[in-house]
Amino acid sequence: MQNSRTISAPTGKLGVLLPGMGAVATTFAAGVIASRKGLAHPTGSLTQTANIRLGKRTEHRSPKIRDFVPLASLDQLVFGGWDIYSDNMYQAALKAGVLERSMVESIREELENITPMKAVFDKRYAKNLEGENVKTHSEKWALIEELLTDIENFKNTNGCDRLVMVWCGSTEIYHEAQEVHSSLAKFEEGLRTNDPDIAPSMMYAYAALKSGVPFAMGAPNLCLDIPALEELALLTNTPIAGKDFKTGQTLMKTIVAPGLRARALGVRGWFSTNILGNRDGLVLDAPENFKTKEVSKGNVLDGILNGEQNPELWGDIHHKVRIEYYPPLGDNKEGWDNIDIFGWMGYQMQIKINFLCRDSILAAPIVLDLALFLDLAKRAELAGIQEWLSFYWKAPQTLPELEPIHDLFKQLEKLENTLRYLMGEELITNLGMDYYQSVEEDIRY
Numbered sequence: 001m002q003n004s005r006t007i008s009a010p011t012g013k014l015g016v017l018l019p020g021m022g023a024v025a026t027t028f029a030a031g032v033i034a035s036r037k038g039l040a041h042p043t044g045s046l047t048q049t050a051n052i053r054l055g056k057r058t059e060h061r062s063p064k065i066r067d068f069v070p071l072a073s074l075d076q077l078v079f080g081g082w083d084i085y086s087d088n089m090y091q092a093a094l095k096a097g098v099l100e101r102s103m104v105e106s107i108r109e110e111l112e113n114i115t116p117m118k119a120v121f122d123k124r125y126a127k128n129l130e131g132e133n134v135k136t137h138s139e140k141w142a143l144i145e146e147l148l149t150d151i152e153n154f155k156n157t158n159g160c161d162r163l164v165m166v167w168c169g170s171t172e173i174y175h176e177a178q179e180v181h182s183s184l185a186k187f188e189e190g191l192r193t194n195d196p197d198i199a200p201s202m203m204y205a206y207a208a209l210k211s212g213v214p215f216a217m218g219a220p221n222l223c224l225d226i227p228a229l230e231e232l233a234l235l236t237n238t239p240i241a242g243k244d245f246k247t248g249q250t251l252m253k254t255i256v257a258p259g260l261r262a263r264a265l266g267v268r269g270w271f272s273t274n275i276l277g278n279r280d281g282l283v284l285d286a287p288e289n290f291k292t293k294e295v296s297k298g299n300v301l302d303g304i305l306n307g308e309q310n311p312e313l314w315g316d317i318h319h320k321v322r323i324e325y326y327p328p329l330g331d332n333k334e335g336w337d338n339i340d341i342f343g344w345m346g347y348q349m350q351i352k353i354n355f356l357c358r359d360s361i362l363a364a365p366i367v368l369d370l371a372l373f374l375d376l377a378k379r380a381e382l383a384g385i386q387e388w389l390s391f392y393w394k395a396p397q398t399l400p401e402l403e404p405i406h407d408l409f410k411q412l413e414k415l416e417n418t419l420r421y422l423m424g425e426e427l428i429t430n431l432g433m434d435y436y437q438s439v440e441e442d443i444r445y
């Protein structure tokens with residue numbers, strides 16, 4: 001056993017604030033409420049269902065993660081948030097059409113009680129959206145003050161002990177980091193002078209971090225990954241993690257690509273197309289918003305099949321990603337992958353994947369795990385970028401000098417070892433030579 005960190009107990013209520021109360025946010029909250037009532041099972045959530053191996057294989061210790069680390073329980077969660085539409089979560093869940101009506105009706109009262117606060121919104125950042133539940137100040141600094149008050153009021157009204165914030169809002173347009181994002185001082189100056197390069201999601205993140213509330217960025221937005229907000233997170237001892245929930249096609253990519261790399265198979269091309277019909281798809285139908293997603297999805301393969309390290313196998317991969325908005329599919333996304341690979345003596349082969357997935361069903365457990373793990377990180381006094389949560393992201397945030405790890409299995413190892421480290425358990429390397437050494441010694445001596 002190593003020394004464990006001091007982690008304060010998860011007492012009292014944990015408020016989960018959600019900027020954006022659409023398909024993902026409502027599916028998440030509904031799932032937690034239904035699980036609490038014994039109406040559903042939180043499948044896909046590591047914090048609720050996964051085991052973690054501890055110690056040597058001969059010890060046979062594999063508790064549930066939730067029994068190993070001190071996490072808030074589902075009963076302790078309270079939900080709130082903001083949206084540009086005034087629908088409560090019951091109405092929003094029905095409109096999103098992810099869950100069956102009978103399930104939504106069975107938790108109607110709880111969902112109806114979750115109503116969105118007025119949003120900070122700027123149409124330039126989400127061209128295809130038009131909503132009425134929006135704050136009216138035109139000054140960015142005044143909007144920040146309103147957000148800070150919203151956070152404080154939510155905490156007091158609901159008697160929360162702690163809060164976390166997970167962005168489940170729409171994907172904003174593609175834009176690159178500017179001078180105003182380069183330091184906290186410049187960013188705050190930009191808020192006072194209404195700098196147009198400060199996006200709404202950055203304002204929520206700023207207000208959260210200023211209040212010491214951990215923040216996760218579920219969309220591919222440029223937000224937490226700017227020096228100004230990284231600085232603020234460290235100054236206020238607040239954990240941050242992003243970005244872009246890893247669901248559907250990218251999840252499959254980070255499962256399949258490590259396998260190809262492991263067997264040293266070559267890859268010539270990887271064509272991925274998604275067809276989806278939810279509001280997320282509508283937002284992504286605007287080219288400026290699609291570009292943000294495209295960039296976030298695009299880097300995943302390079303990180304796993306490194307063409308610079310191994311040009312013969314992966315030096316010339318034609319990687320193409322498309323997203324098509326097709327309303328009849330609703331939230332039931334279809335992902336097609338055509339992978340052109342080659343093996344022994346250069347002989348060509350193909351893999352075809354047709355994943356009929358449900359986007360929000362895959363994203364909801366990620367929201368839950370991030371909320372609980374970020375709260376754990378805060379109580380364990382971890383601040384700034386939480387790279388151990390890369391497991392959940394299409395574009396994991398790291399220090400600028402580090403390449404992100406995309407391989408799902410390495411990400412899981414990192415996550416599990418972080419939990420072991422926090423609890424003072426031995427890290428697991430899977431070397432396993434010691435088992436054989438002791439057998440050898442028994443025979444020899």
Ligand SMILES: NC(=O)c1ccc[n+]([C@@H]2O[C@H](COP(=O)([O-])OP(=O)(O)OC[C@H]3O[C@@H](n4cnc5c(N)ncnc54)[C@H](O)[C@@H]3O)[C@@H](O)[C@H]2O)c1
Pocket residue numbers: 019020021022023024025082083084085096119120121122126129131167168169170171172200201218219220244245246247248278279280283359360362363
């Ligand atoms: N579902 C997935 O598998 C998945 C995976 C990765 C990322 N994401 C991202 O998660 C986000 C949510 O996805 P979704 O399917 O729930 O989308 P959605 O369109 O159903 O919900 C997004 C909500 O955000 C609201 N919104 C937009 N701008 C806002 C603002 N400034 N303030 C407050 N609310 C705002 C919209 O009105 C909408 O209700 C999207 O950005 C999406 O790209 C989803």
